[in-house]
Amino acid sequence: xxxxxxQGQIDALLASVMGGGAVKEDVSKDAxxxxxxxxxxxxxxxxxxxxxxxxxxxxxxxRIASSRINSLLRISSQVSLITVEEERYxxxxxxxxxxxxxxxxxxxxxxxxxGGTIFMHITTPLMLSMVDRMLxxxxxxxxxxxxxxxxxxxELLLYxxxxxxxxxxxxxxxxxxxDINFAIEKVETSHGLLQExxxxxxxxxxxxEVILNSVEGKINICIPGTFLTNIFTILESKKGSSGKxxxxxxxxxxxxxxxxxxxxxxxxxxxxCDATVMLQDIYDLKQGDIINMNRxxxxxxxxxxxxxxxxxxxxxxxxxxxxxRISETNKQKNGKRGDL
Numbered sequence: 100x101x102x103x104x105x106q107g108q109i110d111a112l113l114a115s116v117m118g119g120g121a122v123k124e125d126v127s128k129d130a131x132x133x134x135x136x137x138x139x140x141x142x143x144x145x146x147x148x149x150x151x152x153x154x155x156x157x158x159x160x161x162r163i164a165s166s167r168i169n170s171l172l173r174i175s176s177q178v179s180l181i182t183v184e185e186e187r188y189x190x191x192x193x194x195x196x197x198x199x200x201x202x203x204x205x206x207x208x209x210x211x212x213x214g215g216t217i218f219m220h221i222t223t224p225l226m227l228s229m230v231d232r233m234l235x236x237x238x239x240x241x242x243x244x245x246x247x248x249x250x251x252x253x254e255l256l257l258y259x260x261x262x263x264x265x266x267x268x269x270x271x272x273x274x275x276x277x278d279i280n281f282a283i284e285k286v287e288t289s290h291g292l293l294q295e296x297x298x299x300x301x302x303x304x305x306x307x308e309v310i311l312n313s314v315e316g317k318i319n320i321c322i323p324g325t326f327l328t329n330i331f332t333i334l335e336s337k338k339g340s341s342g343k344x345x346x347x348x349x350x351x352x353x354x355x356x357x358x359x360x361x362x363x364x365x366x367x368x369x370x371x372c373d374a375t376v377m378l379q380d381i382y383d384l385k386q387g388d389i390i391n392m393n394r395x396x397x398x399x400x401x402x403x404x405x406x407x408x409x410x411x412x413x414x415x416x417x418x419x420x421x422x423x424r425i426s427e428t429n430k431q432k433n434g435k436r437g438d439l
Contacts, residue, residue: 144301144324145185149331152276154183157305157320160272167268168309171261172232177310181317184306189298191321192290195220198249201290202262204269206326207280212333215326216284216295219262223248225309225316230257232311240314250288259286265318276334296323303327369412369423370401399426 158180165178195201199220207214224240232238234257250258262283269281287293296302301324309316372394400423402410412423 143185145303145327145331149327150183150185150303152331152334153303153305153322153327154180156273156276157183157307159275160269161307163268163271164265164307167264168229168311171264172229172238172311174232174238174311177308179308181306181308184304185301185324186304187298188296188300188302188321188323191218191302191304191319192298195290196246197291198247198288199223199290200226200250200255200258201287201293202259202266203284203287203293203295204266205282205284207282208277208329208333212329215323215329217281217323217326218290218321219266220319220321221258221262222316222318225311225314225318226258226261227254228311228314228316229261230254233257233261238311238314255286255288259283262286277330279330300324365404368403369414370403371414372398 161178161180165176168174168176168178202219202221204217204219205214206217224244227241227244228238231241266281266283270279273279303322303324305320305322307318307320309318372392374390374392376390397413399411400414401408402412402423402425408429410425411427411429412425415422415424
C-alpha cells in the first residue's frame with residue numbers, strides 16, 4: 100500500500116518544486132549528541148576488562164590511602180576513584196603547569212619481569228593543605244593561589260614525605276592481582292625535561308579525588324602503556340596456567356607424585372623357595388653339603404620389591420655375576436620375603 104502524504108508534506112513538496120530546491124528533511128537537534136568520534140590515529144590499546152582490573156586495584160588503593168591520610172594528618176578524609184582513562188602522554192603533560200611537582204615512582208615486577216616508571220601528580224591546593232596540616236595548621240585551603248605557584252624547598256621536602264606515605268600503600272592495592280613494589284625515585288619540578296616517556300606514547304590516567312574538610316583536590320596517576328602490557332601479560336599467563344592445572348588436576352597430581360618418589364631407594368631381592376631344616380642339620384652343615392629345595396632346577400624365581408612380589412624370572416649369569424632375567428610381571432600378587 101502506497102504511503103499517503105499529509106497536507107504539510109504536499110505543501111513542502113510543491114514549494115520545493117517551485118523553488119527549484121530539494122526537500123529539507125527534519126533533523127533532530129539531538130541527533131549525534133550521544134556519540135563520540137573515534138580517533139583512528141590513536142586506537143584504544145586496552146580493553147574494558149583490563150581497565151576494570153586497574154579500576155578495582157585503585158579502588159582498593161583509595162580505601163587504604165584514606166586510612167593512611169587520616170592517621171598521618173589526624174583529619175577525616177574522603178578518597179574516591181573518579182575515572183580510569185586511556186590517552187596519550189602529551190594530554191597528561193599539557194594539563195600540568197610549568198611549576199607543578201611530579202612524583203616519579205619506580206614500579207618493579209621482579210628481576211625476570213622488569214618494571215617501569217609511574218608518575219603521580221597532586222594538585223597544588225590539596226598539597227598545600229596537607230603541608231599546612233603537617234606544620235600544625237588547620238589544613239585550610241590557601242587563598243589566591245597563583246596558577247604559576249612554585250613550591251619552596253621546605254614544601255618540597257614535606258611534599259616528598261607525604262608522597263612516600265601514599266606510595267607505600269600502593270602495593271597493597273595491587274595485592275589481589277600481583278606483587279608489585281613501588282618506591283619513589285624523586286620529586287621533579289621540571290617535568291617538561293623528562294625523557295622517560297614519549298609524548299605520543301599511550302598511557303592510562305587514574306584520577307582520584309581527595310576531600311579534606313572543605314578542601315578538594317585530585318591525585319592523578321599516569322601509568323605507561325608498556326608497563327601495563329607487562330602486567331596484563333603476567334596476569335594472562337597466570338590465568339592460563341591455573342586453568343590448565345585445574346582441568347588436569349588428577350593427572351598432574353599423579354605425575355608429581357611419581358616424579359617425587361622415582362629417585363627413592365628400594366630393596367630388590369630374589370627368592371628361590373622356602374626350605375625347612377632342623378637346627379641339628381644346620382649345626383652339622385659343612386662345605387660341599389647340599390640342601391634340597393624341593394623345586395625343579397629351571398623353575399621361576401620370585402623377585403621382591405621390598406616385601407611385595409612384583410616380578411618372576413630365571414637365574415643366570417651376567418658378566419660373571421649371578422643375575423635374574425625378568426620373565427613375568429606380577430604386580431597384583433603380594434607376598435612376604437623369605438629368609439633364604
